[in-house]
Amino acid sequence: MYANLSLGALGLSADFPTAVELAARHGFAGVDPDVGYLAGLGDRAAIAEAAAAVAERGLRLGVAGLPVDLTAPAGEFTAQLAGLPDTLAVLSAAGVTSVGTWVRPMHDDLTYRRNWVLHVSRISLVAGVLADAGVRLGLEYVGPKTFWSTERFPFVHSLAEVRELIADTGAGNVGVILDSFHWFTAAETTADVAALADADIVSVDLNDAPEDRALDQQLDLDRRLPGTTGVIDLAGFVAGVRAAGYTGPVKVEPFMASLAEQPVDDVLADVSRRLHAAID
Amino acid sequence: MYANLSLGALGLSADFPTAVELAARHGFAGVDPDVGYLAGLGDRAAIAEAAAAVAERGLRLGVAGLPVDLTAPAGEFTAQLAGLPDTLAVLSAAGVTSVGTWVRPMHDDLTYRRNWVLHVSRISLVAGVLADAGVRLGLEYVGPKTFWSTERFPFVHSLAEVRELIADTGAGNVGVILDSFHWFTAAETTADVAALADADIVSVDLNDAPEDRALDQQLDLDRRLPGTTGVIDLAGFVAGVRAAGYTGPVKVEPFMASLAEQPVDDVLADVSRRLHAAID
Amino acid sequence: MYANLSLGALGLSADFPTAVELAARHGFAGVDPDVGYLAGLGDRAAIAEAAAAVAERGLRLGVAGLPVDLTAPAGEFTAQLAGLPDTLAVLSAAGVTSVGTWVRPMHDDLTYRRNWVLHVSRISLVAGVLADAGVRLGLEYVGPKTFWSTERFPFVHSLAEVRELIADTGAGNVGVILDSFHWFTAAETTADVAALADADIVSVDLNDAPEDRALDQQLDLDRRLPGTTGVIDLAGFVAGVRAAGYTGPVKVEPFMASLAEQPVDDVLADVSRRLHAAID
Amino acid sequence: MYANLSLGALGLSADFPTAVELAARHGFAGVDPDVGYLAGLGDRAAIAEAAAAVAERGLRLGVAGLPVDLTAPAGEFTAQLAGLPDTLAVLSAAGVTSVGTWVRPMHDDLTYRRNWVLHVSRISLVAGVLADAGVRLGLEYVGPKTFWSTERFPFVHSLAEVRELIADTGAGNVGVILDSFHWFTAAETTADVAALADADIVSVDLNDAPEDRALDQQLDLDRRLPGTTGVIDLAGFVAGVRAAGYTGPVKVEPFMASLAEQPVDDVLADVSRRLHAAID
Secondary structure: OEEEEOOHHHOOOOOHHHHHHHHHHOOOOEEOOOHHHHHHOOOHHHHHHHHHHHHHOOOEEOOEEOOOOOOOOHHHHHHHHHHHHHHHHHHHHHOOOEEEEEOOOEEOOOOHHHHHHHHHHHHHHHHHHHHHOOOEEEEEOOOOHHHHOOOOEEOOOOHHHHHHHHHHHOOOOEEEEEEHHHHHHOOOOHHHHHOOOHHHEEEEEOOEOOOOOOHHHOOOOOOEOOOOOOOOOHHHHHHHHHHOOOOOEEEOOOOOHHHHHOOHHHHHHHHHHHHHHHHO | OEEEEOOHHHOOOOOHHHHHHHHHHOOOOEEOOOHHHHHHOOOHHHHHHHHHHHHHOOOEEOOEEOOOOOOOOHHHHHHHHHHHHHHHHHHHHHOOOEEEEEOOOEEOOOOHHHHHHHHHHHHHHHHHHHHHOOOEEEEEOOOOHHHHOOOOEEOOOOHHHHHHHHHHHOOOOEEEEEEHHHHHHOOOOHHHHHOOOHHHEEEEEOOEOOOOOOHHHOOOOOOEOOOOOOOOOHHHHHHHHHHOOOOOEEEOOOOOHHHHHOOHHHHHHHHHHHHHHHHO | OEEEEOOHHHOOOOOHHHHHHHHHHOOOOEEOOOHHHHHHOOOHHHHHHHHHHHHHOOOEEOOEEOOOOOOOOHHHHHHHHHHHHHHHHHHHHHOOOEEEEEOOOEEOOOOHHHHHHHHHHHHHHHHHHHHHOOOEEEEEOOOOHHHHOOOOEEOOOOHHHHHHHHHHHOOOOEEEEEEHHHHHHOOOOHHHHHOOOHHHEEEEEOOEOOOOOOHHHOOOOOOEOOOOOOOOOHHHHHHHHHHOOOOOEEEOOOOOHHHHHOOHHHHHHHHHHHHHHHHO | OEEEEOOHHHOOOOOHHHHHHHHHHOOOOEEOOOHHHHHHOOOHHHHHHHHHHHHHOOOEEOOEEOOOOOOOOHHHHHHHHHHHHHHHHHHHHHOOOEEEEEOOOEEOOOOHHHHHHHHHHHHHHHHHHHHHOOOEEEEEOOOOHHHHOOOOEEOOOOHHHHHHHHHHHOOOOEEEEEEHHHHHHOOOOHHHHHOOOHHHEEEEEOOEOOOOOOHHHOOOOOOEOOOOOOOOOHHHHHHHHHHOOOOOEEEOOOOOHHHHHOOHHHHHHHHHHHHHHHHO
């Protein structure tokens, strides 16, 4: 696994060349691609050149966002799906081989099984289109009870369930996005993660949790930088990821608005140090 | 539908002949069978005679409890299943044609889908044995969020889900046990109930809820006698049951320990009056 | 139900105005829409005008073909799906409210369950797009054993299975296309059809079968005009359709190349007479 | 893997001590247990003693038959299930750790999905009872089209399907019984078998097929001794089994009535030689 810089996941923003510069300066080994920027370069050759420049800085390109909303109304989903090949052409030109999205862990109208059919339907179709472009799809489950228990029908909110969901799609190019915060709130273990193979994992997020809340009270959008509080057993989580043989990107996504108020180099130096401390 | 007396559901107890006497005295049209008492009568003829005596008092026999724990370990479940024909022989002799149980709405180890396989497996087998004896199975779903959200994997906790579960068993002799308390806590409507047919409903419970709790804070074991607080729209619930063409027993199950401390005739007079007010 | 003219299903062809003229001349009560012709009229008003002209002849518009291949590779399917709204705009302008396709009853690579996921995925998505346009989808199952047994994994080839498939999509706008030939080769009964409701049936085909083949030897593409051989119990089939309360189009689809070699008016007079004899 | 003697699978019979003697004489490394014989020994100590005598002859005990009919009517199945612990006590005393049965590959009334629910229900329950006794269950799929195509609804008849079935039960103690004859008739490959692990396979059968029938015409009950005709690529099959790391018993089950008419020592010498030629 390697430390990856995702400015967006830190609540920061910069143009892509700046992001690359920052990633290199602070010792990250990868940076998330900026599809809008790459697409704006115009043609395939220009995109490939930009990607080559990233590689020359010693950086890999991480995971792009899936530009499709899995639970959108059918017409909207169909329109987004129809636009997917254009995005894939950009990703392909840049050599990006994975995209990710998350699974909404509840629904007010669809029972678990109806929602399952919706997700299997949508994911298998998206995965089919991605497979034609040689791209993998990562699915992130969302663990906090304060989230999955807020509508009438809870849905996938654990590693076990997202694995069942992926298996039921029958797709060979879909894997999990792990996040220590969801792993913690879902009450999962090192062994749960160690049971995965590298091919089962598309991306990994490392986060800690605030100390002043019980596990069932943790909020999805209020986390901490890894190693800050020690509430989450990051060593146990990373041990599982390591046992799985994971070789992909690891990033931080703390949902801390305060980061945007600090000097960006201070933030990235701290994040990089914490990431390397956790995974090296 | 008709008013049915279930002493157990009121937290009261009496031997079966007394229960029959109380039901008749207080204007109920049915009484729950007491399988232990009936079995103790010895032979089929004695049981049939006892049942005939109930009928002579103008009373029907309601629903017996299913003597099988659907989520017991395999060995235990198998043993209980093996004993089921003996119970069915008693029910058959007494002319009882339905039994009921409830669905535990969460599990700490089994995901929704694994738990679904467990329930479909167990229910379809039980239903097969019951069908041989001409007996229907009623399944009660349990609605309060304070219950289904307490373990890692929520399970069936709504009318829509229990209908899906019954359909997936493929059994023709399984229906729903409705309870206004679960209907209320599951945020269901008159139309949800009206969409059922008489054959889909095995039994109905009428309860009200305490006034000092928000819907999501209601507790499964703290309810009120029908019409006491008006928190639950019993008229809307009964309208749905009536629209479904329901012809079976209706009882009260308030989980109020205080009832056992009052004179039984006072309690039953009040319960009977409230039941008749709601369904007549 | 009403007699509907589908020239294509008879192996005949004519431009749409001629088809309308033929349908009126020979006593049909409906005619299949010609989407290509209608689309070629240019704008919504012109299409509506053409449809009004059909109505003025006393004819209804039947069922259009679904312009999406349910089992196409993901990229192809996605592209077809993206084009669906354009076709729906034409259908909507013409007042056509149903489209149909068939279910391929076997696969060489996908097991029954993998193929099920594929079909549920694709059908639920197509149905969602159709629902936005107020259009229903009819699915025809294909019964002959000489067809479903020819690849490694048989798939849906009976009314019971196509009903399960429709139910699993959860879509409210998908129904069955019945064909007496499939009903016969699937060894189904009047009661099987009578158990349907009008809303479950999108279209009905009436065909007979050759006399010189055993049931298991019947070939999907070699049928007979209704009432020719009496091999198929058309009275029993139609009795089921009538008991279901079916109100939609009934057509003939015999796959007899010889029809194209006869004078079209002779063919249509015969077909119309046979259809009316069967359903009036 | 090791050569195992199953007299029953050869259409022969002898009392258990004779079977043990024959197995040892002809160079087999294992022999199928005779549950009736063992049960007749009376108590646990006597059974253990008999098993020890087998071990002293250098022989392992193979796979016992599952004394439960997975597709029996519910009442019958329940009764058989209730008797299973008694059989398991005998197997446990003898140190036998696996039982096997087969999956009927078609049904005249149950669709694939209804039959799937039946099988998952029954298998998961049986597996639960077996697990309590530390016993594994092997499921044999049956490949010939002349079998699975003979009723209205084909069912599991391939390795891929039986693996899906096992996965859906969620049981950790259920595996496959492979038979080269079914592998051949299901048109499977070395890679299909090689994808298994030792823990996925409970038993292996080696058979050849007659030369005078096309693949789709092969009959389940007319096979040949391994290596007789060369119709089946036994080397390819065994290569897959070896790649899977299989460590269990391998037997022959040719359904050739002629074997019972030959001297038993001649038959067993030939079978042993063929088995060793194939797997050593």
